[in-house]
Amino acid sequence: MEIYRKADHPDRLHIVTRTGAPEELLARLDASGLERRQEVTEGPVYTWHETPGGLGQRAQRQLATRAILPLLIAGFNVNIDPEELDVTAWAQSMLAHRASQKPNADPSQPPPPPAAGPPGPRR
Numbered sequence: 001m002e003i004y005r006k007a008d009h010p011d012r013l014h015i016v017t018r019t020g021a022p023e024e025l026l027a028r029l030d031a032s033g034l035e036r037r038q039e040v041t042e043g044p045v046y047t048w049h050e051t052p053g054g055l056g057q058r059a060q061r062q063l064a065t066r067a068i069l070p071l072l073i074a075g076f077n078v079n080i081d082p083e084e085l086d087v088t089a090w091a092q093s094m095l096a097h098r099a100s101q102k103p104n105a106d107p108s109q110p111p112p113p114p115a116a117g118p119p120g121p122r123r
């Protein structure tokens with residue numbers, strides 16, 4: 001899938017999936033807060049997502065960026081225009097994911113000290 005801002009539609013981010021994309025992918029995009037759009041033709045039905053109307057560009061970038069990590073983990077390929085990637089939202093997504101992977105992690109406790117390395121050379 002591709003995430004970019006269309007020149008003729010600059011007020012929203014455009015998220016394009018391939019024609020016939022699996023419903024799991026479309027449902028994940030729906031669940032992330034993106035709005036599904038469709039255009040029915042005599043041939044295929046074109047489906048894409050957009051960021052909701054009324055969001056500023058920063059909020060659009062954050063929403064789209066937060067949708068990426070779960071899609072990558074699920075095995076989907078995601079390409080985003082570098083101008084539309086929100087680095088802070090990406091870092092927050094990564095931290096939340098890492099925290100969710102640690103059993104019984106207590107964020108108020110400091111991390112354990114690093115394990116002692118191999119002993120140094122003897123004189």
